[in-house]
Amino acid sequence: MGYADLPIAVVPHPFGAHSRERIRALAEQCANDIAKLACGATAQGAQGAATSAEQTREVEVAHDLDSINLLFRERRWADGLPIVPPTSERVQRMLRHTTRPPQEVIATLPPGFGAATTELIAVNAVMAGCDPEYLPLLIAAIEAAAAPEFNLQAIQATTNPAAVWLIVSGPIVQRLGMNAGVNCLGQGNWANATLGRALRLVLQNVGRALPGDMDLATHGQPGKYLFCCPENEAASPWEPLHVEHGYTREQSAVTVVGAEGTVNMNTQAKDANELIQAFALSMPRPTANDYRFGRGGPWIIISPEHAECFRAAGLNKAQVKQRLWNESKMPARLLVPADMRHIQDLRRSDLGTVTPDTLLAICRAPEDLGIIVAGGPGTHSVYVSSFGVTRAVTREITGAI
Amino acid sequence: MSATIRVLDPTPPYAPEGKQQRRTLDHLQGKVVGFIDNSKPNFDYLVEDLSELLLSKHGVKSVVKRRKRIATMPAADDVIKELAGQCDLIITGSGD
Numbered sequence: 420m421g422y423a424d425l426p427i428a429v430v431p432h433p434f435g436a437h438s439r440e441r442i443r444a445l446a447e448q449c450a451n452d453i454a455k456l457a458c459g460a461t462a463q464g465a466q467g468a469a470t471s472a473e474q475t476r477e478v479e480v481a482h483d484l485d486s487i488n489l490l491f492r493e494r495r496w497a498d499g500l501p502i503v504p505p506t507s508e509r510v511q512r513m514l515r516h517t518t519r520p521p522q523e524v525i526a527t528l529p530p531g532f533g534a535a536t537t538e539l540i541a542v543n544a545v546m547a548g549c550d551p552e553y554l555p556l557l558i559a560a561i562e563a564a565a566a567p568e569f570n571l572q573a574i575q576a577t578t579n580p581a582a583v584w585l586i587v588s589g590p591i592v593q594r595l596g597m598n599a600g601v602n603c604l605g606q607g608n609w610a611n612a613t614l615g616r617a618l619r620l621v622l623q624n625v626g627r628a629l630p631g632d633m634d635l636a637t638h639g640q641p642g643k644y645l646f647c648c649p650e651n652e653a654a655s656p657w658e659p660l661h662v663e664h665g666y667t668r669e670q671s672a673v674t675v676v677g678a679e680g681t682v683n684m685n686t687q688a689k690d691a692n693e694l695i696q697a698f699a700l701s702m703p704r705p706t707a708n709d710y711r712f713g714r715g716g717p718w719i720i721i722s723p724e725h726a727e728c729f730r731a732a733g734l735n736k737a738q739v740k741q742r743l744w745n746e747s748k749m750p751a752r753l754l755v756p757a758d759m760r761h762i763q764d765l766r767r768s769d770l771g772t773v774t775p776d777t778l779l780a781i782c783r784a785p786e787d788l789g790i791i792v793a794g795g796p797g798t799h800s801v802y803v804s805s806f807g808v809t810r811a812v813t814r815e816i817t818g819a820i
Numbered sequence: 821m822s823a824t825i826r827v828l829d830p831t832p833p834y835a836p837e838g839k840q841q842r843r844t845l846d847h848l849q850g851k852v853v854g855f856i857d858n859s860k861p862n863f864d865y866l867v868e869d870l871s872e873l874l875l876s877k878h879g880v881k882s883v884v885k886r887r888k889r890i891a892t893m894p895a896a897d898d899v900i901k902e903l904a905g906q907c908d909l910i911i912t913g914s915g916d
Contacts (some may be wrong), residue, residue, distance in 0.1 A: 424842055435861035435916055442862055446869035453870070454878050457909050459844040476833070482825040496830050505828045533832035542830045573892035578916065624830040635915070712890055765859065768889060808892040 426456035477507075491546075495629055498619055498644060502546040513541040513551040517558060518818040525558055526565030529572035531627025535561050539625055540617075547617035553595060553610060555819040556673055557617050560585055563675040563814040564622070570809045574677045575628040578635050579708065581806040582642035583622065584678040584718075585615060586791060588660040589671025591816055592649040599651035601795030604681065604720075615645025640680050648793055654723035655792035656730035663736070664813040671816045676718055676789065677809030679708070682802040686725075691732035694725055694800075695742050701802055702781055703749035708807025710749050710779045711762055713769065715805035717781055718789035719743070725800050726792045736790055744785035748778040845908060849879035854907035856895050857887040863913045870911070 429452075430445050437445070480490045487504045491497040503509070514521055514537065521538040528535050537558065544557050564571050564583055574581045587597060598608035606612065628634040636643070652659045661672035686697040698719060709715045721729070729739060751759060752775035763773045770777060782788055782805075789811055794801075845851060853874055855867045867885055874880040884907060886899045894900075895912075903910050 426842065430866070433916055434863070434866070437862060439865060442865045443869050446866055446873060449866070450870050450873035450878065453874070453911065454848055457845050458847060476829050477826045478829060479824050479826050482823060487825070487827060490827075504825065505830060506825065507828060510828055533834075536832070539830065539832055542828045546830060570892065572894075577892065620830065625832055627831070712892075714890065714893075761861070765890060806892075808890055 428452035428456055496624055497546070498616065498623065500616075500644075503548050505542045505545040509545045510538065510541045513545060513549070513554050514538065516551045516554050516820050518820060519555075519558060525561050528561070528565060528575075528622065528626035530576045530633045531625075533625040533627055535565075535621060535625045540621055543620040543624055544613075544617040547620055548609070548613040549617050550595075550609070550613075552819070553614055553617070556587065556591060556595070556671075556816050557614060557621070558818065559814045559816040560614075560618055560673045560675060561621060563673060563812040564618070566812040566814075568810040569675060569677065569812045570806070571622075571626070573808060574806055575622060575626055576633055576635060577806070578637045579806060580636055580638055580640040580643075580679055581809075582640055582646045582678050582680070583618060584642065584676040584803065585618060585647040586660060586674040586676065587614075587647070587649040587671070588652065588674070588791075589666070589816070590669065591671035591819075592652070597649040599649040599653075599793050603648040603651070603793050603795070604646075604801075611647050611649070612645055615647030618647070619643060619645060642678060642680060646678060650791045651723060651793045654726055656726055657736045657790075657792070660791055661813060661815070666813075666815055672813050673816055674789075674811055674813040676716065676803065676811045677806035678718070679804040679806060681720075682804070684800045684802055685798055686800075687798055688725075689728060691728050691734055691739075694728050695739065695746060698800065698802070699743055699746035702743070702747040702804075703753070704804070705749070705753040705755070705758065707781075707804050709781045709804050711758070711765070712807040713766065713780060713783060715782055715807040715809055716787045716789055716811045717805045718791070718803040718811075720794065720801040720803065721790060721792050722794045722797055722800050723792060724796060724798060737785070740785040740788045740790060744780060744782070744788055747781050749781075751775055751777040751779055847879070848874065848909075850881045851879075851908040852882050852884065852906055853880050854884045854903035854910040855886065856899070856903070856910065856912035857885060858891045858913040859888050860891050860913060860916055866913070 428449050480487050488501045491502055519537040523537050524534045526535045595610040597610045650660050666672055684701045688694045688697050709717050751773050857863050857867050871883040888895050
């Protein structure tokens with residue numbers, strides 16, 4: 420958690436399932452542990468952190484790909500896939516594409532609070548296979564992910580399957596040859612893939628969110644390897660995402676979203692009203708964090724075919740958001756009793772007494788619902804539910820050389 | 821071609837930048853203990869029991885209990901300031 424000597428008393432997991440009597444018994448031991456720890460006993464985590472201070476910045480290894488990958492595997496510096504060796508030469512070549520000094524701290528990333536310098540970001544980008552000119556985009560993504568409202572601390576450490584989705588918009592999409600069309604969230608495009616992968620490596624290596632260590636996702640999800648696509652501006656009836664956030668069309672920006680995953684919404688609807696109805700029926704889910712916590716930001720990725728229906732109807736993006744927000748409200752009666760009790764406890768301050776008839780909104784306000792147009796031909800749009808306690812953050816991509 | 825190659829470590833050195841190091845206490849007698857309930861299921865019961873035990877068996881003078889609205893968000897700044905101002909030791913929970 421960023422504190423080498425934070426004293427930690429441990430009670431067995433799953434604590435939420437214990438009986439009242441069991442808790443009372445555990446408290447006896449826990450109180451004794453707290454007394455010892457508060458008065459000077461060494462915390463379990465202290466030694467691990469001290470050891471990491473002794474790591475060197477360069478490592479010598481046999482000059483063959485197998486040995487290099489074995490080293491990265493043993494030190495848990497990779498994501499489970501082979502990496503491109505981050506030699507000083509490759510990293511220097513990448514650093515020539517940004518005006519940011521190599522030792523500038525772009526952000527301090529939780530849960531380990533490691534300093535993400537320009538150079539360290541470049542090291543991880545090389546490992547991911549990024550072309551050198553991708554670096555400024557990745558730096559902006561790190562800045563966005565570190566914004567407090569994104570809640571990266573929770574996203575990195577949670578048991579939920581929370582991935583960080585990168586949305587790129589602006590002229591840089593063409594310049595880097597990104598894919599906003601057919602299979603834009605799938606395999607096949609170098610920039611989409613390696614940028615998404617590089618972000619994960621930075622979050623893991625610099626933020627120290629190692630699976631089973633400080634990343635405690637119950638299952639995780641494939642989007643935690645990489646999750647990146649640009650907006651399909653050419654197919655959109657609306658202003659580009661970065662323009663919606665106050666930038667000019669000539670600027671480029673990256674948006675980070677704390678995303679649970681993707682859900683296909685296949686509908687033959689050919690008019691805007693039916694489309695909104697189809698989407699709004701697909702969004703409610705009694706076990707979704709968005710409805711439970713009410714402090715997230717879910718997204719809809721509208722396909723070009725579906726976007727044409729909104730263009731024909733003359734609906735702007737704000738109107739679509741407003742209608743989706745209204746029509747996707749979910750009655751609390753869909754929750755099982757245990758979840759009903761949980762939400763009654765959690766939401767008392769903003770909803771008052773939650774009853775079976777209470778309508779739960781998917782997020783605080785219509786503007787917290789994100790919309791982009793992306794993808795290729797087909798009657799599919801995508802619902803991306805969020806982590807539930809996070810807001811998307813957009814940052815301009817600057818410092819490119 | 822040389823037999824070895826040097827590659828860069830992709831992790832940062834440990835540096836507790838801006839982090840205040842903890843102070844240890846000599847004893848708990850007469851101390852004020854603060855709790856930040858993380859709002860996870862059952863943690864309120866643990867806070868209740870720990871409070872009783874620290875008061876009755878460890879000589880703690882008083883406890884101050886505050887609760888986060890959602891586990892995945894930090895405690896409010898005013899809560900942190902309030903507890904930091906009056907407590908000798910603050911206990912919170914993490915995990916499930």
